Amino acid sequence: MYIKEINLYKITMKMRNPFTTSFGTEQNRKFILVEVKNENDLSGWGECVTTERPLYIEEFTDASWMMLEKFLIPAVLKTKIEHPDELQDRFKAYKRNHLAKSALEAAVWDLYAKSKDMTLAEALGGVKSTIEVGVSLGIEEDIHTLLNNIKQKTEEGYKRIKIKIKPGKDVNVLAEVRKQFPDIPLMVDANSAYTLDDIPTLKEMDRFNLMMIEQPLTAGDLIDHAKLQKEMETPICLDESIHSYEDARKAVEIGSGKIINLKVGRVGGLTEAKRIHDLCKQENIPMWCGGMLESGVGRAHNIAITSLANFTLPGDTASSARYWHKDIIDPEVVVENGLLTVPDKAGIGFDVNLDEVLRNTTESKKFN
Numbered sequence: 492m493y494i495k496e497i498n499l500y501k502i503t504m505k506m507r508n509p510f511t512t513s514f515g516t517e518q519n520r521k522f523i524l525v526e527v528k529n530e531n532d533l534s535g536w537g538e539c540v541t542t543e544r545p546l547y548i549e550e551f552t553d554a555s556w557m558m559l560e561k562f563l564i565p566a567v568l569k570t571k572i573e574h575p576d577e578l579q580d581r582f583k584a585y586k587r588n589h590l591a592k593s594a595l596e597a598a599v600w601d602l603y604a605k606s607k608d609m610t611l612a613e614a615l616g617g618v619k620s621t622i623e624v625g626v627s628l629g630i631e632e633d634i635h636t637l638l639n640n641i642k643q644k645t646e647e648g649y650k651r652i653k654i655k656i657k658p659g660k661d662v663n664v665l666a667e668v669r670k671q672f673p674d675i676p677l678m679v680d681a682n683s684a685y686t687l688d689d690i691p692t693l694k695e696m697d698r699f700n701l702m703m704i705e706q707p708l709t710a711g712d713l714i715d716h717a718k719l720q721k722e723m724e725t726p727i728c729l730d731e732s733i734h735s736y737e738d739a740r741k742a743v744e745i746g747s748g749k750i751i752n753l754k755v756g757r758v759g760g761l762t763e764a765k766r767i768h769d770l771c772k773q774e775n776i777p778m779w780c781g782g783m784l785e786s787g788v789g790r791a792h793n794i795a796i797t798s799l800a801n802f803t804l805p806g807d808t809a810s811s812a813r814y815w816h817k818d819i820i821d822p823e824v825v826v827e828n829g830l831l832t833v834p835d836k837a838g839i840g841f842d843v844n845l846d847e848v849l850r851n852t853t854e855s856k857k858f859n
């Protein structure tokens with residue numbers, strides 16, 4: 492496949508509701524879409540899941556734009572690609588910048604699958620035709636708002652509820668949640684807000700029968716998580732500590748956690764995601780696909796990777812309407828009874844609504 496043209500779109504989309512974690516509140520999503528065209532004018536799409544400020548990870552939207560423009564696009568434009576796995580090698584000289592690398596690689600994967608008339612799920616080795624979906628709920632000022640949100644999402648059928656916690660809004664919040672919902676599949680995500688000094692508080696969470704606690708300690712840490720896991724019964728799930736296959740291998744080896752939240756962007760793309768999947772499958776580490784408050788484009792890639800066999804736990808790939816008044820894909824993603832059907836159309840399986848993309852575009856650039 493010859494890469495004839497690449498387009499970048501800087502997008503601003505306002506979410507229906509603000510989303511608060513231990514590190515801040517997000518409502519205006521500013522991210523990048525990448526469109527890659529081959530010699531037949533077929534388009535593949537990828538999403539760079541950065542935010543305006545580097546709060547979750549060190550990358551941010553303007554920096555990733557520059558990374559794509561100066562280094563990654565020149566490594567791909569006007570070249571032939573036999574298979575998307577080749578991009579890892581082309582990008583290897585450039586350190587990190589995983590969200591930017593992943594976005595361009597994702598667009599090439601979509602284009603590759605379309606050019607072979609396969610679904611992206613098939614191209615990745617997916618085996619499931621439906622996937623289970625959970626939902627991630629932000630921190631709320633007021634407990635009644637959170638309880639109402641949980642009630643609504645449970646009634647909508649989501650297969651598990653994840654709530655964000657931070658010091659001061661943890662054990663007390665969980666006690667209220669469990670009083671009202673003693674049996675729902677429940678987990679928490681701390682986004683790195685604790686240290687080993689908080690072991691007494693973290694151990695108190697063992698009494699709430701949680702599926703897991705996600706990323707309690709520092710981003711990037713593996714050692715302290717291994718110490719904490721030995722003290723806690725609740726399985727630890729790693730998010731901000733897993734940036735690569737190598738991180739996953741080390742985490743498994745030293746017991747930093749029992750579950751992995753795989754985010755395609757964070758690990759640098761679908762090719763690396765597949766490698767981590769295969770490792771976790773072999774090592775019996777359950778996984779699920781995390782979300783980055785994506786538009787439909789990133790969500791479609793998440794659905795495709797979740798169709799691989801070892802994504803055995805519900806992911807964060809909720810309905811488009813959970814986030815957006817209007818998504819940029821047709822049809823929108825609709826979760827029913829906590830289940831999503833993996834699309835059977837070629838590539839990502841959803842049409843990108845170019846009018847809607849352009850309506851939300853603040854800057855664009857064509858490379859050819």
Ligand SMILES: O=C(O)CCC(=O)C1=CC=C[C@@H](O)C1C(=O)O
Nearest residue numbers: 512547627781782783784785807
């Ligand atoms: O619904 C989603 O897309 C997942 C939301 C979510 O939990 C997260 C989104 C973005 C950054 C983090 O706060 C985060 C997470 O840590 O998993």
Ligand SMILES: [Mg+2]
Nearest residue numbers: 680705706730
């Ligand atoms: Mg997380």
